[in-house]
Amino acid sequence: MSFRIVSTGSFVPPKVVTNEELTTFLDTSDEWITERTGVKERRVATTETAATMGVEAGRRALEAAGMTPDQLDMILCATISGEYVSPGVACLIQAGLGAACPAFDISAACSGYIYALDTAAGFFARNRVKNMLVIGAEQISRLLDWTDRNTAVIFGDGAGACLLEAGDNYITSKLFSRGGADVIQIPTSIGNSPFFEKEQVKPLIHMKGQETFRFAVGAMAQDIQDVLEQAGIDPADVDHVVPHQANIRIIDAARKRLNIKPECYASNIDRYGNTSAASVPLVLDELNRAGKLNRGDIVVLAAFGGGLSSGACVIRW
Amino acid sequence: MVMEKLTALLAEHLDMDASEIKADTTFETLGIDSLDTVEMVMQLEEELNVELELDEKVATVGELAAFIEKKLS
Numbered sequence: 001m002s003f004r005i006v007s008t009g010s011f012v013p014p015k016v017v018t019n020e021e022l023t024t025f026l027d028t029s030d031e032w033i034t035e036r037t038g039v040k041e042r043r044v045a046t047t048e049t050a051a052t053m054g055v056e057a058g059r060r061a062l063e064a065a066g067m068t069p070d071q072l073d074m075i076l077c078a079t080i081s082g083e084y085v086s087p088g089v090a091c092l093i094q095a096g097l098g099a100a101c102p103a104f105d106i107s108a109a110c111s112g113y114i115y116a117l118d119t120a121a122g123f124f125a126r127n128r129v130k131n132m133l134v135i136g137a138e139q140i141s142r143l144l145d146w147t148d149r150n151t152a153v154i155f156g157d158g159a160g161a162c163l164l165e166a167g168d169n170y171i172t173s174k175l176f177s178r179g180g181a182d183v184i185q186i187p188t189s190i191g192n193s194p195f196f197e198k199e200q201v202k203p204l205i206h207m208k209g210q211e212t213f214r215f216a217v218g219a220m221a222q223d224i225q226d227v228l229e230q231a232g233i234d235p236a237d238v239d240h241v242v243p244h245q246a247n248i249r250i251i252d253a254a255r256k257r258l259n260i261k262p263e264c265y266a267s268n269i270d271r272y273g274n275t276s277a278a279s280v281p282l283v284l285d286e287l288n289r290a291g292k293l294n295r296g297d298i299v300v301l302a303a304f305g306g307g308l309s310s311g312a313c314v315i316r317w
Numbered sequence: 318m319v320m321e322k323l324t325a326l327l328a329e330h331l332d333m334d335a336s337e338i339k340a341d342t343t344f345e346t347l348g349i350d351s352l353d354t355v356e357m358v359m360q361l362e363e364e365l366n367v368e369l370e371l372d373e374k375v376a377t378v379g380e381l382a383a384f385i386e387k388k389l390s
Binding site for chain 1: 371
């Protein structure tokens with residue numbers, strides 16, 4: 001027993017920031033950003049938080065299924081950009097929805113949504129839940145150094161959700177970690193401890209672009225290859241690949257290493273940028289609401305990022 | 318040997334004649350950016366079966382070839 005995805009939902013802040021707008025305070029250009037990342041514009045929170053966006057995405061998924069929050073047995077939220085270290089974003093989503101079930105966060109950076117789905121599969125396997133909301137919600141704009149042209153241009157804010165019920169459609173998965181803070185790191189604040197002697201690093205995203213690219217391309221290609229092999233599915237039979245929307249160049253480079261039809265790869269990075277753990281469910285909701293996902297379709301999800309971590313899974317829609 | 322492999326890879330990637338690519342040709346004039354360079358290094362790693370962590374800035378084809386030679390030795 002695992003789960004099947006009953007419905008999806010998503011929410012992005014209304015504030016659109018174009019590449020052009022970024023050039024007003026960063027030494028960059030629309031051409032540079034588009035060629036290096038594939039991002040044309042992104043949504044940025046003005047009053048929204050990961051929790052409020054997650055509530056809206058969750059509400060939309062529940063509505064699409066005709067269900068109410070009191071029917072939920074658990075809420076998981078993949079996130080690294082909550083307003084608080086505690087309470088977690090999932091707890092605030094629970095309160096915002098008016099649900100009564102347990103709720104907790106999964107922290108695996110951009111790979112978070114795959115880790116959250118895999119965690120959810122475990123609860124279904126133990127028969128502990130019947131209905132579960134798995135959300136990816138990020139307000140990455142609060143962690144960005146808006147004076148750093150290498151990272152500020154990539155990211156965006158948003159949330160996506162899937163409502164799961166018991167079923168057998170989560171076919172297989174792979175999780176991978178190569179721990180270390182040298183390639184991607186987001187330090188937390190050390191507060192005002194009078195005893196701590198190490199230098200404080202700004203609590204913002206620090207990322208080595210080329211190393212990240214290298215890890216991401218290798219991990220995405222390898223993870224997808226591995227889960228298809230585990231599932232005994234021929235790459236030619238894959239209907240949709242939903243990769244983490246980190247950078248279109250990563251997706252393109254990984255795609256060349258896999259024998260999956262190019263038209264299967266879904267992307268919305270041009271409109272939303274990299275929304276970290278929210279990107280996979282955001283794309284899924286777009287595909288779903290556009291009527292592109294048919295029951296029985298083979299859908300491969302893959303994500304990679306800070307940790308370093310990566311993961312992939314195969315779902316029968 | 319590395320220079321030849323690299324030139325062949327570039328020529329294939331860019332759909333141009335290998336003889337047009339010289340050691341002092343810059344990646345910029347070829348329209349190749351840093352991410353393309355990383356991708357090429359990854360492809361060379363697979364072909365040569367070695368680990369090549371690109372931890373130096375390289376501007377020309379010759380510099381990249383020299384960097385790989387150094388890593389291989």
